[in-house]
Amino acid sequence: MSPSPLAMVWSEPGRPHQMIASPGVHLAPGDALVQIEFATICGSDVHTVRGDRSAPTPLVLGHEQVGRVVALGDGAVRSDGSPLELGDRVVWSLAVSCGACDRCVRGLPQKCRSLAKYGHERITRGWELTGGFATHVHVRAGTAIVTISDAVPAPVAAAASCATATAVAALDAASASIDLDGALVLITGGGMVGLSAAALAVEAGAEVIVSDPDAARRSFARGIGAIPADPRTEMGNPEHLDTVLAARARRGLLEVTVAIEASGATAAVDTVISRIGVGGAVVLVGSVSPGPAVALDAESVVRRLVTLKGVHNYTPAQLARAVAFLERSWRTVPLGDLVGTSYPLDQLDRAIDDAATGGHVRVGVVPSLGVASALGHQPY
Template identity: 80%
Template structure:
């Protein structure tokens, strides 16, 4: 008779208790809860949060723009330190995960075995679970980054980050930066970015991260955004800025900016990345894409109006239109690698404006919704 041996669950009772901010419905403030008992299954880990940032999707959820199961702990952009590990917990590269590791992790955990995982799109796993998006359940209460700790489940890609990288830079890796890498990957399938003219609409965290990646790859990058501070930041990253609200003929009007690039021999936009979700911006990227170009849609992550597309122009122009949502393990790892080599040369830490204690999360989300900052930070302090 064969006896099957299974690794035990690690039961932890922490003092002080881990805390989390729980969201229930639009218009209702977050509620602070304690979760003193944590049960780590084999492969799980408990990570103490160092720094988190408020993503646009957090704002959309709180405003009621998108459905969400409640109660839940929002937040999926964060960096932290491992304080406990279940049996067999590993990093993304397969090496053992250790207490004391400074890490970021994927915003989602997939099964690795379904048809979608097998096709190389684990971010669309049949049984996907997403940090900061799931209803709290018994045994998995610490599910999001707006907390003092996160219970990271087995199978979640976990990537080490250096001690030197600023926390405000590292936190974005698990959403905005990795998503930007995915967008750049989608664009690069049909066009080499080196020397290409790239148009990015939307100067939020994903758009500016994609601009930084494209600039590093050797592209000539135009960032179009109505906010002058976002356009100024794009210039700091090495991009050219365009103002979609200015009158035709003005120096920052997109047509004028494109005309200047044309005089330099860059006659067509070969890559257009739409990172704002605005219908007008979507029309812009489709109308400005050149022959053989690729349009990557990444900003439309909440319900909005339909946009008309002329199929004949796309067919005759050999245009590729693709959507990107979330990312793969490889893209998360390359996001961290990009941040590691770039944070000292690019002003990436400046993308985060105000920082709030966890107890003032509602203020932080309100500030993030105002658009005053590209990102707003949250630190696990409740005093």
């Protein structure tokens, strides 16, 4: 290809990314080459770069992105089985799955026995363009590819392949036990997953409380129809969780029946387990990097008939439903506003440093090159 696709390769904590060129891409049957339009930095990217979690290196990070198909292998298809076409604007699943192992057959393709994950794999000869922090991604057969309308803004579309689809999976896990319509839902963590889950739950007819220490995130939650709570406040403050719950009880919502933990904070895990009502469902989503152990009062869980579930990633059907949600709601649920700023691809280290401050829910990465491109790049 000319010009050659470029990717930002990460090797170890404390070492800057290196821009690498991939002059040749071989597409096997079912593969596709997608030119990136926009990518966002997920919290897991930050955790990896900081060394909070292990990763095989060298690798190309990034797994939240939207792009357009520019080349196809024979027989490449969308997740619904229809032929993929040149020019399709697409998002795709985090996971590459075989579709035939026992886990795939059980409906757990995100835990396939031969799983590969975009933005998480060591680059190898023949699959160098493995993550979203690049100009192109080599999307392999076994990936769920979903088209998305050109009308959906790129900062909204990019998060579909991680945050939005994970939020769909979290609510699916809860609604298997509890009808969301009319339920009182507590969500701890007002990041992209938590706020997406809040928007989905509000749409489903739930009364939703979002607990987060950041005032801007609580304000966003209020704007999409949720009730904000501040975990740092003292009793008597109108945003103290007990005060918020008492106000709901006066309206007949006597206890939390669904709780979704989306922050990964140990205190928040304690909160959702302790505050869930009798017969309620707790879904843990945010604990995706090592952290302190959480004490569990097993007797209390048993006596309250609590259902406790973990959700990690999602299925192809949940990705398709995430895209459908974004296509119908992006005007009224401005998730793109949570992408606070964007950087050119060759300033990725600055972008990740910015994302690590927590000042923005998401930081964007665009494939254009800034002044750092004058430093050049090396071929694979």
